[in-house]
Amino acid sequence: MEALGINLPLLIAQIVCFGGLLAILWRFAYKPVMNMLDARSEKIEESLAAGEIVVQQAREAEIAYKEKIKEAAAQSQIIIDRASKTGEEIRLKAIEEAKEEAAIVVSRAREEITREKEETISALRKEYADLVALAASKVIGKSLDKKAHEALIDDVLAESISLRKN
Numbered sequence: 001m002e003a004l005g006i007n008l009p010l011l012i013a014q015i016v017c018f019g020g021l022l023a024i025l026w027r028f029a030y031k032p033v034m035n036m037l038d039a040r041s042e043k044i045e046e047s048l049a050a051g052e053i054v055v056q057q058a059r060e061a062e063i064a065y066k067e068k069i070k071e072a073a074a075q076s077q078i079i080i081d082r083a084s085k086t087g088e089e090i091r092l093k094a095i096e097e098a099k100e101e102a103a104i105v106v107s108r109a110r111e112e113i114t115r116e117k118e119e120t121i122s123a124l125r126k127e128y129a130d131l132v133a134l135a136a137s138k139v140i141g142k143s144l145d146k147k148a149h150e151a152l153i154d155d156v157l158a159e160s161i162s163l164r165k166n
Contacts, residue, residue: 129153 129149 125153125157128157
């Protein structure tokens with residue numbers, strides 16, 4: 001082997017040194033590095049699992065958020081419907097009250113008209129009676145007493161009413 005340039009004792013010494021170095025590295029470097037890589041791998045797997053849990057929780061929170069938005073929209077629509085219904089009821093009530101007030105005003109106006117009509121008729125009767133009495137006294141040439149005067153007026157009015165009806 002010397003012809004090949006290999007020194008057998010040196011080769012054996014190198015193999016023994018290499019084996020010893022390999023055993024030392026295996027014992028003190030490779031195993032701790034492998035343990036550290038395994039621990040790191042486990043941490044990464046745990047982080048990925050925790051990330052999946054967080055993603056799932058985020059999805060659930062989004063679903064719950066959308067549900068709450070739908071509920072809020074439904075509740076707001078109910079409130080809007082109630083407000084519309086209440087507004088319509090108030091409007092109808094106001095219309096009804098206005099009609100009642102209008103009916104009262106019309107009734108009062110009719111009563112006032114009737115009263116004024118009666119007052120006017122009474123005043124016209126009195127004036128008519130005075131004119132008739134004056135005319136009668138001129139025609140007859142004498143003055144009538146109050147009872148005769150009123151009887152004459154009533155007769156004339158009765159005749160004028162019966163003439164108007166015909």
